[in-house]
Amino acid sequence: MRNRITILEKSLKCLTPLLLGGLLGCEAGGAASTSTAVRGATSSESVVVLGAKLIDGTGGAPIEDSVLVLRGDRIVAVGAATATAIPTGARVVRYSGKTIFPGLLSNHSHVGIVDGLVAGSAQYNRANILRQVQQYEAYGVTTVTALGFNGAIFDGLRAELHSGKTSGADLFGVDRGIGVPGGAPSEAVVPVGADQILRPATAEQAREAVRAMVSRRTDLVKLWIDDFGGTLPKMPPEVSQAAIDEAHRHGLRVAAHIHDLGDAKAAVRAGVDILAHGVRDQVVDGELTNLLKEHATWYVPTLQLDESAFVYADRPAWTTEPFVQRALHPDVRAQFEDPAWRERILAAPATQAARAALAMNLRNLKILHDAGVAIGFGTDSGATPLRIPGVAEHRELVLMVEAGLTPLQAIGIATRDAAAVLRLGDRGTLAPGKLADFVVVDRDPLQAIANTQSIAAVWHRGQCAGCNATYLAR
Numbered sequence: 001m002r003n004r005i006t007i008l009e010k011s012l013k014c015l016t017p018l019l020l021g022g023l024l025g026c027e028a029g030g031a032a033s034t035s036t037a038v039r040g041a042t043s044s045e046s047v048v049v050l051g052a053k054l055i056d057g058t059g060g061a062p063i064e065d066s067v068l069v070l071r072g073d074r075i076v077a078v079g080a081a082t083a084t085a086i087p088t089g090a091r092v093v094r095y096s097g098k099t100i101f102p103g104l105l106s107n108h109s110h111v112g113i114v115d116g117l118v119a120g121s122a123q124y125n126r127a128n129i130l131r132q133v134q135q136y137e138a139y140g141v142t143t144v145t146a147l148g149f150n151g152a153i154f155d156g157l158r159a160e161l162h163s164g165k166t167s168g169a170d171l172f173g174v175d176r177g178i179g180v181p182g183g184a185p186s187e188a189v190v191p192v193g194a195d196q197i198l199r200p201a202t203a204e205q206a207r208e209a210v211r212a213m214v215s216r217r218t219d220l221v222k223l224w225i226d227d228f229g230g231t232l233p234k235m236p237p238e239v240s241q242a243a244i245d246e247a248h249r250h251g252l253r254v255a256a257h258i259h260d261l262g263d264a265k266a267a268v269r270a271g272v273d274i275l276a277h278g279v280r281d282q283v284v285d286g287e288l289t290n291l292l293k294e295h296a297t298w299y300v301p302t303l304q305l306d307e308s309a310f311v312y313a314d315r316p317a318w319t320t321e322p323f324v325q326r327a328l329h330p331d332v333r334a335q336f337e338d339p340a341w342r343e344r345i346l347a348a349p350a351t352q353a354a355r356a357a358l359a360m361n362l363r364n365l366k367i368l369h370d371a372g373v374a375i376g377f378g379t380d381s382g383a384t385p386l387r388i389p390g391v392a393e394h395r396e397l398v399l400m401v402e403a404g405l406t407p408l409q410a411i412g413i414a415t416r417d418a419a420a421v422l423r424l425g426d427r428g429t430l431a432p433g434k435l436a437d438f439v440v441v442d443r444d445p446l447q448a449i450a451n452t453q454s455i456a457a458v459w460h461r462g463q464c465a466g467c468n469a470t471y472l473a474r
Contacts, residue, residue, distance in 0.1 A: 046071050046087040047462065051096035053444060054078070057415035057429035059408060062446065068100065070436045073164065073461035078430055093464075098456055099444045101411055102430050103142030103437035104393050105418035107300050108255075108276050108378025111146045111171070113190065116331040117385050121193030124151045132382060132389050133161060133168030135327060139390025140439035140452070142460045143419075143427060144169045145378070147255060147276060148177030148222040149196045155216060164461045172422060174255070175218035178209050178243055183233040184224040184257065190383065203242035210246040219422075221247040222276070224257045225267055237266070244271045255300075259357075264288055274298040274376065274421065277305065280357040284364045292373045298421050300376035301365045303399040308386040309354035311395075312336045313345035323453045327391045335385075362403040369405060377418040394453050397445075407449040436462035 047070040054066035056078065067084035069077035077084055086092070111132045112124035136144050146154070150173050158173065160166040176198045179185060185197070198209040210221055223243055227234035240256075247254045253273035258264045260281040267275065268291040278301035279288070292299055312319055315336070325333065335341050345351055369375055381392035393414070400410040419428025427435045438459050443451035458465045 046076070046090040048086050048090045048092045049100070049459075050081065050086075050092055050094050052098045052100040052440065054430065055099065055101040055408070055411060055446070056431065057102040057412060058431075059412045059416070062099075066100065068430065068436075068438075070459075070462045073436055073463075075430060075432055075434050075436050077432055095440055095456070097442075099441050099446075099451075100430070100438050101441075101445065101452070102415040102428055103439060103458070103460065104140050104377070104414045105143040105145075105422065105424075105428060106136070106141055106378050106381065106393055107145050107274070107298075107376040107418050107421045108147045108302055108380055109136075109144050109389065109392075110149055110380070110382035111144070111173075112151070113149055113192065113383055114385050116329040117335060119384065120191040121151070121196060124149070124153075124193070124196065126153060126157065129153075129157055130166070130168055133171055135389045136169035136393075137167065137460055137465050138455075138458060139327065139393065140455055140458050141390055141393050142169055142437040142458070143422070143424070144171055144173075145219070145422060146171060146173035146382075147220070147378070147380075148174045149190070149192045150175055150177075151193065151196050167465065169460075172219045174220050174222040175213040175216045176209075177222040177224065178206065178213075179224040180233055180235045180239060183235060184226060184228050186228065186232060200239060200243075203238045206239045206243040207246040210243050210250070210252075214250045214252065218252065220274075221252050221254045222257070223254060223267075223272070226257060226259050226263045228259070234263075237270070240267070241270050261285070261288060265291060268292060268295050268297050271295070272297060274300060276300055276378070277302045277380075278361040279364050280306070280360045282360070284367055289368060289371045289373060292368065293371070296374065298374050298376045299368055300378045300421070301361055301400075302378050302380050302396075303358060303361050303365065303403070304379040304381070304392045304396045305387065306354040306358040306361060307395065307399060308384070308388075308392065310345060310351045312386060313342040313351070315342065318450070321453075323394075323455075324388070324391050327388050329385075332385050332388075358399075362399065365400065366404040369403075369409075374420075375413050375417060376421040377414040394450075397449050397452055401449045407446050410449060411445065411452075436460075 049068040052066055054063040063080050065081045067079055067081050112129040113119055115123040115128050158171045161168055161171040176196055178198050181199045181201050200206040200209045223240055225235045225240055244254050255274035255276040256267040256272040257276050258267055261279045264275055264279050265288050379392035379396045381387045381389045397410045401407055416428045427437055440457040442454040442456050445451040
């Protein structure tokens with residue numbers, strides 16, 4: 001049979017990150033490699049991925065010497081090498097000594113808000129959004145939920161990315177998102193345009209806002225409920241309740257921006273389906289735990305949000321590694337290297353508050369996870385220059401393990417469970433019939449979760465994204 005198989009002995013040691021500030025990359029090696037063979041096959045041909053340790057995302061034991069059979073954009077078979085047939089005439093890619101896990105899914109990110117150090121409505125354009133979804137993809141985040149601030153071009157871009165005709169992470173999201181006049185999100189912090197957020201003042205206006213979002217085919221509804229530590233007006237209960245009820249009337253689920261325990265409880269009681277951030281003001285109690293379980297509400301902690309506020313000023317060793325540095329816009333990299341900027345951040349009162357919030361968030365995640373609350377995966381990446389698309393998601397995995405979860409549990413949340421948050425049954429695990437979205441890494445993430453960063457290749461919809469391509473910095 002081997003004489004009838006095209007053998008592609010691969011040693012894909014390069015990460016080909018598609019960056020916000022430019023495109024950098026490398027060439028995949030192997031004398032037998034061709035661009036067509038590495039990227040995948042036609043819809044009628046099969047590709048067989050051999051030899052890797054395979055983590056399927058279900059939480060079960062990994063397969064040490066695996067076979068993954070792809071046809072078109074789907075997985076048609078998965079199993080141990082000793083028990084899985086290789087189709088005659090298939091193209092074969094070998095990943096011996098490497099590990100495979102499903103593509104990551106983000107339940108809370110943003111696109112088109114930031115370009116370098118500048119944030120605002122002017123950055124919401126096609127080129128910037130495409131650079132960002134391509135960076136997500138190159139970093140193994142194959143599906144992204146842009147949770148608000150989306151303008152008129154979002155619908156068309158989303159359709160392109162759903163079709164696979166445009167490269168980059170698949171894109172879902174909230175249309176505009178709903179705040180209140182003068183409330184969160186602060187326009188001084190995120191200066192988005194009037195066409196990127198709705199600010200109803202009454203219950204009827206809230207219902208109208210949801211109906212407008214429905215007309216633009218939003219995937220979810222997002223509410224900014226809290227008052228940012230008493231600095232902004234809080235969304236009145238009658239406004240949030242009207243928005244939630246109207247969204248549910250149209251079959252849409254609602255995600256809520258919260259920070260405090262009290263707001264989290266109120267949101268869940270009102271019927272919110274997803275808490276888009278973790279509780280960070282105090283330790284969660286049995287009442288919230290029971291509410292979350294009773295209402296089957298998803299809890300997305302976004303640990304990296306607070307870490308990003310100070311960690312690049314702390315400058316731990318991992319921030320200087322190529323995995324991070326390649327993802328940075330040149331202006332952001334220059335800021336991180338500026339001693340005056342680092343000194344200013346480390347001395348700011350807000351930094352100490354962020355450290356405390358992260359510590360509380362870590363503690364609460366462990367409590368809720370152990371209690372059986374449904375946990376989703378997100379980072380708020382792309383919302384500010386410090387929340388780096390792709391890097392933030394891998395840091396979220398590290399932080400989840402620091403909170404006390406196992407690497408296998410963290411990967412399951414970022415794949416299987418994140419797909420369940422979005423109600424996407426076609427991805428999140430590696431099984432027959434699922435999309436062929438997976439990440440190949442040089443080192444085993446079950447031994448150390450930071451090994452998810454040793455990316456050798458990313459396969460998206462059955463194609464090896466970026467393989468055998470060289471990208472030049474802009």
